[in-house]
Amino acid sequence: QKEVEQDPGPLSVPEGAIVSLNCTYSNSAFQYFMWYRQYSRKGPELLMYTYSSGNKEDGRFTAQVDKSSKYISLFIRDSQPSDSATYLCAMSKGAQKLVFGQGTRLTINP
Amino acid sequence: NAGVMQNPRHLVRRRGQEARLRCSPVKGHSHVYWYRQLPEEGLKFMVYLQKENIIDESGMPKERFSAEFPKEGPSILRIQQVVRGDSAAYFCASSPGPTAGGDTQYFGPGTRLTVL
Numbered sequence: 644q645k646e647v648e649q650d651p652g653p654l655s656v657p658e659g660a661i662v663s664l665n666c667t668y669s670n671s672a673f674q675y676f677m678w679y680r681q682y683s684r685k686g687p688e689l690l691m692y693t694y695s696s697g698n699k700e701d702g703r704f705t706a707q708v709d710k711s712s713k714y715i716s717l718f719i720r721d722s723q724p725s726d727s728a729t730y731l732c733a734m735s736k737g738a739q740k741l742v743f744g745q746g747t748r749l750t751i752n753p
Numbered sequence: 754n755a756g757v758m759q760n761p762r763h764l765v766r767r768r769g770q771e772a773r774l775r776c777s778p779v780k781g782h783s784h785v786y787w788y789r790q791l792p793e794e795g796l797k798f799m800v801y802l803q804k805e806n807i808i809d810e811s812g813m814p815k816e817r818f819s820a821e822f823p824k825e826g827p828s829i830l831r832i833q834q835v836v837r838g839d840s841a842a843y844f845c846a847s848s849p850g851p852t853a854g855g856d857t858q859y860f861g862p863g864t865r866l867t868v869l
Contacts (some may be wrong), residue, residue, distance in 0.1 A: 649795070662779070686757075686844055686860040687796070705813040733793055740786065740809060741846075743795035 646670050649732055649744025658753050662719040666732035666744045668742045669713065673734040673742075676708050681729045681746065690730075691717065722751045755780065757847050757861035765867045772832040773840070774864045778847030785790060785828040786858060790842040802828060803850070835868045842866075 649666045679687035691706040705718040733741040758777040788796040801809040802822035822828040846858035
């Protein structure tokens with residue numbers, strides 16, 4: 644069993660739709676949870692950073708962490724074609740290596 | 754305010770040659786991480802270094818791979834006697850460290866290694 648599971652997709656939605664991306668994990672020691680966006684042949688770009696359980700909102704993006712269920716989500720509202728990318732969840736115990744999900748490839752269709 | 758810089762961006766080597774990948778962290782960051790990304794896969798941790806010290810090398814293959822982060826200059830990931838299975842994108846990330854404002858990792862653009 645992988646430490647972090649993420650549906651690789653691909654996921655294709657129309658412009659303006661709400662997108663939900665999810666990861667589950669098995670290690671209860673994870674305390675820090677991140678979402679990265681990676682465009683084709685580019686480096687990962689940090690989108691959201693959350694400590695422990697709860698919600699965090701930044702513009703059109705909302706990150707949720709439910710440590711009791713070992714489940715994290717990223718919601719994208721009013722999705723745009725420029726949001727088309729691979730989204731990677733990542734987590735750590737703090738000041739240590741990141742453990743990544745496989746990544747979900749997302750396409751927003753105009 | 755330059756981000757993480759990696760060079761070369763693309764590297765082609767023949768089997769048996771050596772590959773040297775360089776990473777310059779964000780100015781002021783003293784922590785460097787190396788990750789490898791195989792096609793259609795997520796990033797896998799390789800090694801975590803601070804200046805002149807290897808903190809965690811649990812993800813490094815036991816042979817042919819080494820990493821350093823000297824007091825001066827960039828961090829280097831070295832792969833000796835490359836094989837086709839080493840073909841991948843190698844990403845470097847840096848952070849200021851937990852005592853200097855957090856451990857958020859910022860990634861460079863990567864080096865794409867192709868072994869012929």
